[in-house]
Amino acid sequence: MRLSSFSLWFLAFIIGSVSARFSDFESFKNTFNLQEHLGSLSIYHEPYFTGLSSAFPESCEIRQVHVLQRHGSRNPTTGDGVTKAGYLAEVQDKLINGSFPINYKIPDNPFQFIKSWVPVVDVSNADKLSSSGRLELFEMGREVFIRYNTLFDANVYEINTAAQGRVVESAEWYSYGMFGDQMANKTNFIYIAEDETAGANTLSDHKACPVYNEKNVDHKETKEAQSNWEDIFLAPIKTRLNLYFSDYNLTNDDVKSFYYLCVFEIALRDESDFCSLFTPSEVINFEYNTDLKFSFHGxxxxxxSETLGGAYVHNLAESLRSVYNETNYQKTFFAFTHDTHIIPVEAALGFFSDVTPENPLPVTYNPYTYSAKTSSFVPFAGNLITELFQCQDQKFYVRHLVNQQVFPLTDCGYGPSNSSDGMCELSAYLNSPVRSNSTYNGTDTFNVACKANPTNVTVHY
Known part of the structure; x- marks a missing residue:
């Protein structure tokens, strides 16, 4: 599934000299794709890194592939808060029954569409995949099977999946894409509980870490960061939209609810009039609000972050090392999970070197040019694919793909081309200081720091 992507990073480079807190992106309205800048709720798309080719390198053969896959696009989830199904359903009711006093007499009122609007958020569908989410995963499974067809030489393939319904269904659709009506015969599903019983074999990170989960680690810092930023960037939006209501002052949550109706209507029916309420620059500031959350919280x-993501990285490393036993090693690995698991894994791999506990994202302005963009790394159906090649020099080389785009590894040398190609020789990759603590000690670190529970489930990442 290859969708064209407008590069926000390139755009930020162009406007880098602009010092205003809210840069004007209106001149890019003909190329700006709002659907690709909705944080972790964005539609699936390729990010922009360096434009490296994702084709298999010449003189190399693919030997192993690891797929860490997020579930597809979904309905809002259950629970409390402005992003949840119950809250948004109440907002829908208020918009229809007039509890939000929209002044339709104002010419060009952007809320005019409410007169004929049909709500789509249904509490009974909370947590479920959308129809497009099912299609996304089926198509991805098909493409992976085609791309790595030479590795599919086993009778049965292990499918590791977090046990939550939408993740399991995503894994099933993906598997149907790979194997069609033979799916049941070709797969062995391993269901990983999303609680403390998962131990270091988690596919839901913090929920399997008692210390982190029970003590609400990072909760205060995350909430304060988002609250600070929301008070700044939502203020001008409220001022602008207040003009279209009679004797009513919008709250931060009101504005956020309109934004999340935009987001989930796109997920459920591919378009939304609510999106027209916001300018591109406002959408990008909403995107940054999500990035603050994912950055500070694990x-x-x-x-x-390294503790939460390190167990996966350790298991990945052990599987990569297994290729040295040329007569007996597993070639394909599949794990299905959530966005909140993939970001810590990528952090433990060293993907976000510009964002650290010592140098966190600022909470008073949007710097635009930062790496940890959830829209790019964990949109709906986002994935991290790790490829292992053996080349003519008989050495093994590692490469990562993020949503089918080559991630530019820069800490462990080059591939056999001796140029920037996103590849690293296996031993250099495993021993790089950027990730060596996780590749060698990730599971032990998780168990000790989390006081994690033991598990009898063996998961192959």
Whole structure:
């Protein structure tokens, strides 16, 4: 599934000299794709890194592939808060029954569409995949099977999946894409509980880490970061939209609810009039609000990111090392999970070197040019694919793909081309200081720091 992507990073480079807190992106309205800048709720798309080719390198053969896959696009989830199904359903009711006093007499009122609007958020569908989410995963499974067809020489393939319904269904659709009506015969599903019983074999990170989860680690810092930023960037939006209501002052949550109706209507029916309420620059500031959350809560700005993501990286490393036993090693690995698991894994791999606990994202302005963009790394159906090649020099080389785009590894040398190609020789990759603590000690670190529970489930990442 290859969708064209407008590069926000390139755009930020162009406007880098602009010092205003809210840069004007209106001149890019003909190329700006709002759907690709909705944080972790964005549609699936390729990010922009360096334009490196994702084709298999010449003189190399693919030997192993690891897929870490997020579930597809979904309905809002259950629970409390402005992003949840119950809250948004109440907002829908208020818009229809007039509890939000929209002044339709104002010419060009952008809320005019409410007169004929049909709500789509249904509480009974909370947590479920959308129809497009099912299609996304089926198509991805098909493409992976085609791309790595030479590795599919086993009778049965292990499918590791977090046990939550939408993740399991995503894994099933993906598997149907790979194997069609033979799916049941070709797969062995391993279901990983999303609680403390998972131990270091988690596919839901912090929920399997008792210390982190029960003590609400990072919760205060995350909430304060988002609250600070929301008070700044939502203020002008409220001022602008207040003009279209009679004797009513919008709250921060009101504005956020309109934004999340935009987001989930796109996920459920591919378009939304609510999106027209916001300018491109406002959408990008919403995107930054999501990035603050993922960065501070278990992400690269947290002291815990390497711990939470390190167990996966350790298992990945052990599987990569297994190729040295040329007569008996597993060639394909599949793990299905959530966005909140993938970001810590990528942090433990060293993907976000510009965002650290010592140098976190700022909470008073949007710097635009930062690496940890959830829109790019964990949109709906986002994935991290690790490829292992053996080349003519008989050495093994590692490469990462993020949503089918080559991630530019820069800490462990080059591939056999001796140029920037996103590849690293296996031993240099495993021993790089950027990730060596995780590749060698990730599971032990998780168990000790988390006081994790033992598990009898063996998961192959």
């Amino acid at each position: 992400g690269p700005a947290s002291e815990w």
